[in-house]
Amino acid sequence: MVQLSVLGVGISTESAMPGYKVVRGRQMGAERSYERVICGQPDCEVEAADAFASDVRLCVFHWQKAIRDFNVATETLRAVEFERDRKVNEVVPADAERLKWSCPACGERGTLWVDGLVEVTRCALCAYERDEQEYRRRMTQSHLFRAFGKSVVYYVRFGAYVKIGYTGNLGRRLSDLAHDEVPAIEFGARKLEKRRHGQFRASRHTREWFRMTPELVDHIEELMSPEALQSAA
Ligand SMILES: [Zn+2]
Ligand SMILES: [Zn+2]
Secondary structure (H helix, E strand, O other): OOEEOOOOEEEEEEEEOOOOOOEEEEOEEEOOOOOOOOEEOOOOOEEEHHHHHOOOOOOOOHHHHHHHHHHHHHHHHHHHHHHHHHHHHOOOOOOOOOOOOOOOOOOOOOOEEEEOOOOOOEEEOOOOEHHHHHHHHHHHHHEEEHHHOOOEEEEEOOOOOOEEEEEHHHHHHHOOOOOOOEEEEEEEOHHHHHHHHHHHHHEEEOOOEEEEEEEHHHHHHHHHHHHHHHHOO
């Protein structure tokens, strides 16, 4: 309850809703109470105009002020967006591949771009920069880490060949198996292993060993793309 002085009589108010002040009191000395909605602006006691909106009640003067403030805020926002777009267009080469996701460092959307020649992803608005090769290597590493102790189909390269196999213990399997690298793994069991063996039968060298054909290389790259790893995480 707030004490107010309106019409020269003792009046108390209560806030029914934000922007509302309902006034009760005695008028002209008569013992009758009345209700009036007055402007929701602090320190304004003018009757609210009811022609504008039902959830925020303001007097005519404060409505006009609110509309002016809103227009100024909108203009300011437009100017900020315009300036940002101008800056981005200045930094990003016309032929750069723009990415749709937001910058991990500053959170700006649609401002990351890939420099195709050296494969670096940059933010046009902040200092964020990422070596894509290094990033993929780290992603692959943490993906492999998660696979230990789980049922996986692994791709193990040794020389010019890739072994596609299934294991429930990748750590033990890798210690038994001579290999140069583990270019990919995917979560799954025997069924998935069978499916992959069938899918790449044209590339088959011996039982579980396959030649590095473009189809198999594409498949491995797809499995370990940042997008695929993110959705597997
Ligand atoms: Zn007002
Ligand atoms: Zn950024």
